[in-house]
Amino acid sequence: MNFRRAADLIQQAESIVLIPHLNPDGDALGSVLGLYHALKSDHKTHLKAVSHDPVPEIYRFLPDWQEVDSDPQPITTFDLAIVCDMSQLTRAGKQADLARTARKILQIDHHVPQETFADERLVDTKAAATAEIVYRLLRAMKHPIEAEVAQCLLTGIVTDTFSFKFPNTTPQSLRIAADLQARGANVSDINEQVFESRSFSSVKLLGLTLSTLKRSADGRIAWVLISRETFEKAGATEEETEGIVNYVRSIRGVDIAFMMREAQEKKIRVSLRSRGKVDVAAIARVFNGGGHENAAGCTLEMSLPHAEKRLLAEVMSWMESSISTNPSA
Ligand SMILES: [Mn+2]
Incomplete structure (x- = not known):
């Protein structure tokens, strides 16, 4: 990872747009809002945070969450x-075009890389959260990390590590979290929220x-399984499924x-969780x-019934092949 080149891109850009993934989670939003708050103090002529989806209820404690625009006017071409x-x-969902039309793209991520689309990449698959990489970038830039920024970044780490x-x-992760707490973030507040x-x-x-x-x-x-009927019966929305799969994993x-x-x-969305290797x-x-x-x-x-069978068959065959190739598993 070349923090220097990423920092140069940020410093040279006059207009910057920040984009989390669709159905944004605490890490995507914490990273975007942490950067937003930090860069706001640099007086960029144009700084914007956009998202495919509105900010979920549970993340509406993050500083500046109202600044995340899920319906921006698509006229601006951003430098970065x-x-x-x-x-x-x-x-990025419907916001992908804002990235495509930008002069440069900086990707900050910790997922296994799937495609090359960025001019500069800060990708570390060993990082527990993207927010850790944002923290390292700000430190490398010698950028001040105020309490609001710290709260956003710590939220990313807390949510992606499940506390x-x-x-x-x-x-x-723990060292960065400790430093963020020392800078004014509060892990117990974040857990509560x-x-x-x-x-x-x-x-x-x-x-x-x-x-x-x-x-x-x-x-x-x-x-x-959650059918449309179940959503209706509970009066719940899709974002309220957050965390349910962890109960299943805890068995x-x-x-x-x-x-x-x-x-x-x-259109069946699947969340998968596993233990160990x-x-x-x-x-x-x-x-x-x-x-x-x-x-x-x-x-x-x-x-839904078809998807259940299809996925289960895939999981079963994966289990069998992993047992035959790894007898100690
Ligand atoms: Mn993440």
Whole structure:
């Protein structure tokens, strides 16, 4: 990673647009808003944060979240687009065009690279969160990190490590988190906001969803399904499915957990989670999805029962092949 070249791009640009991935999570938004707040003090003539989707309710405590525009006028050509937390530009959704028309693209990410679309890439697959790389960039630029910036970046680390519980947590994640806390961020506030302030409808959805729980005969695979009907019954939206899959993953003996939700008719979004050395990103890639070893996602364009069978068959065959090639697993 060449922080120097990335810093030069930022310093030379007069107009910058910041873009998180669609269905933005705490890391994508924390990275974008951390950068937004930091760069705002540099008096860029034009600085904008745009997103395919509006900021989800649970992240509306982040400083400047109202500045994220999900319906910008598409007339501006920016000097620089900074895309955060995505390995494919299509993950920017309808904002991908703003990146494509920008004079330069800087990609900051920690996913396994899938395509080359950026002029400069700060990609570290060992980083627990994109926010860690943003932190390192700001430090390399000797840019001040104010409390607001620290709160955004720490939110990215807390959400992507699931409060430092996932195995992606490294000594570096903890060191960066400690420094951000020292600069005014607050890990307990973030946990309260993100994990302990659910809406009534999301808890109702959790209950209805967990009642669909199934597992494979050997108990190593467990999953839940959310139909359109379930969403309606709970009065919940898709963003309120956040975190449900972790309950499934927490079951003793489960190596692979997944949640399938009917986003639209014949559009099934899948969240996959695994324990230890089980690479669910490889399974997601079969369906043109992606992600990390222990957390990945994909979309299947078919009915919910059909998608369930199709994905389960893929997970089962992956399990069998991993057992035959790795007898110690
Ligand atoms: Mn991330």
